[in-house]
Amino acid sequence: LCHHHHHSHSRNHHHRHHHHHHHQLPVTTDGQFLFSRCKDPSELWLPLLEKAYAKLHGCYECLMQGSVPLVMQDLTAGAPQIIKFTEPDVDFRIKNGVLWREMDALLHGGSLLTVQLREEGKKAGKEGASNKMGLLTPHAYTVLELREFDLKRMGLERFREEWTLRLVKLRNPWGKGDFTGPWGPKSELWRGKYELIAKECHFRDFETGSFWMPANDFFTKFNTLNVCRIFKTPDPWRALRFQDAWRKTVPDAAGVISPKELELDNAMGPPDRKNPSAWLKNPQFLVFVKEKTPCLMVLSQKDSRVIGGAQAAIRTKGGAVLDQFGKYDKEIGFAVARAAVVREKGSRMKKSDFFAIARFRRDRDVSTPYTLQLSPKDSPYVIFAMTSDPGMVGGFALNLYVKADVFVRGGERIEVLEHEHDDSDDDVDAFDHEAVEGMEEAVAGNPDSLPGASGRSGA
Structure with missing residues (x-):
């Protein structure tokens, strides 16, 4: 942070004094920490961590x-996953109970789950507080526990016409923003006919x-589940990380670009009707699988707030920080397909030909909303890292979390069989700009078996 002072060799007192401060924790005149502090004054981890963040970001x-x-990701080295309840394939998994079972398994495996109502786009702020049943936006609540009860077996009445009662316990340390609906803290349901449930949940009013x-x-009240996947040590998950970049050649002074340089361009954006094969030149990673393995894939770009990030340089005239937190200049996403399908179909690929799609997001990390199951018979797979528009440049990292060994080759392109392009193909714009909104309706279908293109060829 203070490199720019070094050349002065601390010639004057001001520089020496200033430099010295970089290595101290800021305190008030009576010795209290100026910013965050622990209840126990001898605990220093919090102000030290905060100072590290301040150095990384430029100032407190x-x-x-x-x-x-x-x-959560920074503190645990876990893998981030954002699950949007409104996405069609996620909605499908809510309705058939699969997401509920996945959440339960994640909690039991030690992963961290928070939930919030993120107000996005035009709809932001429209809903009145009455609709939210006491919940605050975009306040994040921690998911503590899931419980499921068979009311019939317990000799209890149905709840909302259903014999199965599913309850979620959320942590809310703020003292306001508790749920005011049924089974909330003030709910009458805990007393009387459902007393057995209160006992099971150790409910205290x-x-x-x-x-x-x-x-x-x-x-329905929340729309975003934030998962921090913790891969416990006895469970032999391993993490693989690859770095690459989207590049675009800039003409020289004479306005010339050599064909050799042009060949290196790989910031091609998503499939586009006008230029149907350009997207195949995006950065590619080949994944070879010898035995079946679950796999979580996460694509990340540089944090926009740290020094050197897209937003770090933005300040108002008074030196105050603009409300720019978490703004990213590009939307990133990726698509996964079987290499055999890419070779065979190339630019004629339809949405249903992909094995999985992580929709574009203007965020630090994107992932598919569920863990993929990779198998040797479909190997190798190819991952295409893309931005929502061509020409967007910058570095990225691809993280793969797997249980069995996989071999990854990055940065090479698959040789696609050349085809005459057939314009009559009505699904050619599967990714075209209306759809690019987020690579709509990512592979739905049965989430348990997650069929790849093989199971979908007739789609």
Whole structure:
């Protein structure tokens, strides 16, 4: 941070004094820490961590606001996954109970889950508080526990015409923003006919800092589940990380680009009707699989707030930080396909030919909303890293979390069989700009078996 002072050899007192401060924690005149502090004054980890973040971001003031999943990831080295309840394939998994089972498995495996109502786009701020049943936006609540009860077997009445009762326990340390609906802290349901449930949930009506709510309200009142996947050591997950960049050649002074340089261009954006094969030149990674393995894929770009990030340089005239937190200049996403399908179909690929799609997001990390199951019979797979528009340049990292050994070759392009392009193909614009909104309706279908293109060839 203070490199620019070094050349002065601390010639004057001001520089020496200034330099010295970089290695101290800021305190008030009476010795209290100026910013964050622990209840126990001998615990220093919090102010030290905060100072590290301040150095990374340029100043303490730059630490305003932020994102829960990114912090969790920093503190645990877990893998980030953002699950949007409104996406068609996620909605499908809510309705058939698969997401509920996945959440339960994640919690039992030690992963961290938070949930929030993120106000996005035009709809932001339209909903009145009455609709939210006491919940605050875009406030993040921690998911503590999931419980499922068979009311019939317990000799209890049905709830909302259903014999299965699913309840979620959320942590809320703020003292405000508790759920006011059924099974909330003030709900009458805990007393009387459902007393057995209260016993099972260890419900105490004077307890603060957490509350229960029914699963269907959970999935409708919130829209974003942030998962920080913790891969416990006895479970032999391993992480593989690859770095690459989207590049675009700039003409020289005479306005010339050599064909050799042009060949290196790989910031091609998504499939586009006008230039149907350009997207195949995006950065590619080949994944070879010898035995079946679950795989979580995460594509990341540089954090926009740290020094050197896209937003770090933005300041108002008074030196105050603009409300720019977490703004990214490009939307990133990726698509996964079987290499055999890419070779065979190339620029004629339809959406249904892909094995999985991580929709474009203007965020630090994007992933598919579920863990993929890779198998040797479909190997090798090819991952295309893309930006939402061609010509967007910058570095990225691809992280793969797998249980069995996989071999990855990056930066090479698959040789595609050349085809005469057939314009009559009505699905050629599967990714065209309306759809590019987020590579709409990513591979739906049965989430348990996650069929690749092989199971979908007739689609």
